[in-house]
Amino acid sequence: MRILHTSDWHLGRAFHRVNMLGAQAGFIEHLVDTVREHRVDAVVVSGDVYDRAVPPLAAVELFDDALHRLADLGVPTVMISGNHDSARRLGVGAGLIDRAGIHLRTDPAGCGTPVVLADAHADVAFYGLPYLEPALVKAEFGVEKAGHETVLAAAMDRVRADLADRPRGTRSVVLAHAFVTGGEQSDSERDITVGGVAAVPSGVFDGVDYVALGHLHGCQTLTGRVRYSGSPLPYSFSEHRHRKSMWLVDLDAEGAVAAERVDCPVPRALARLRGTLEELLADPELTGHEDAWVEATLTDPVRPDDPMARLAERFPHTLSLVFDPERAPGEPDASYARRLADRSDQQIAEDFVAHVRGAGPDPNEQGVLRDAFDAVRADDTLREVAR
Ligand SMILES: [Mn+2]
DSSP states (O other): OOOEEOOOOOTTTEEEEEEEEHHHHOOOOHHHHHHHHHTTTTEEESSSSBBBSSHHHHHHHHHHHHHHHHHTOOOOEEEETTTTSSSHHHTHHHHHHHGEEEEEEOGGGGOOOOOEEEEESSSEEEOOOOOOOOHHHHHHOOSSSSOOOHHHHHHHHHHHHHHHTTTTOOEEEEEEEEETTOOOOTTSSSSOOOOBOOOOOOOGGGGOOOEESSSSOOOEEEEEEEEOOOSSOOOSGGGGGGGOOEEEEEETTOOOEEEEEEEEOOOOOEEEEEEEEHHHHHHHHGGGGGGEEEEEEEOOSOOOSSHHHHHHHHOOTEEEEEEEOOOOOSSSOOOOHHHHTTOOHHHHHHHHHOOOOOOOOHHHHHHHHHHOOOOOOHHHHHHHHHH
């Protein structure tokens, strides 16, 4: 069976000030072409269909168009909700579109109930695990402590129990939206940390033939059987080195996996440039970036006048401007952005305590800070999920 794995469409999301709906429509076009060209048997979409719980109308219309086109192909599609989707809103009408061959799984109670497709060899059971927000689903799974690993492990127990009852030779695919250990993050995923832990070990998925992951926006392979497709489009400059793609997965009669990358159309290249304004305007090596979406980090010791307009003369698609003045040797690095780069909220808060008090927080106080951050994040996520 040939499966096309994609995720994280984030329909309705903008890239800085650029509306991405045109590029998103172009991707849907490419998806449909790929299904036809490569004779795909099933499409899986592993969450974050939309960017927000209440997406703009144009995004809903694009999704509606995508559903029609997928249904017209006559190729079954399995989709789950991600942490950006409102599971309940997305799930409206799911029972009805099921009849058109599009299987939208947004209810955690259905984790152990697969969509069963068949090829010439035997059945393939597709288990759609929607994004499981620990605080919201711990009662459903009867777990005491709400954490990503405990709820996913409980969901996977249901998957394995169901699979054990199926005819011999049944192969299995799991769709999940999670941060799995070893995966590489970018700047455009929303933090899902709970209790200081965001990632789950890939071992929770043991026992299935292919795990189609969503959440991280870079295409990546954790093991031959556990992969992220990544988002089809970039949503932050941190993704400037990504090659946006989908996985074309061939599952043979024994459940062995062969995967091939299918590149997505690139609406415009990304470039991260660094230097003084004069250097960026003059450097002949940058000619190749003139048409790119540009993030420029200006290192001028004194902020130049009207930098955006001047940059735009050479790089008309400059979207982001960062100031990071070079210091003379020995001078303290005063750049706020640089000091905060790659630090977690928790680390920044702990440093703040050390800065104002002289001594950093003790383990007890670290716990208080962690609980406070969890409460704020849970509040945000619950608001999105429940909307
Ligand atoms: Mn996402």
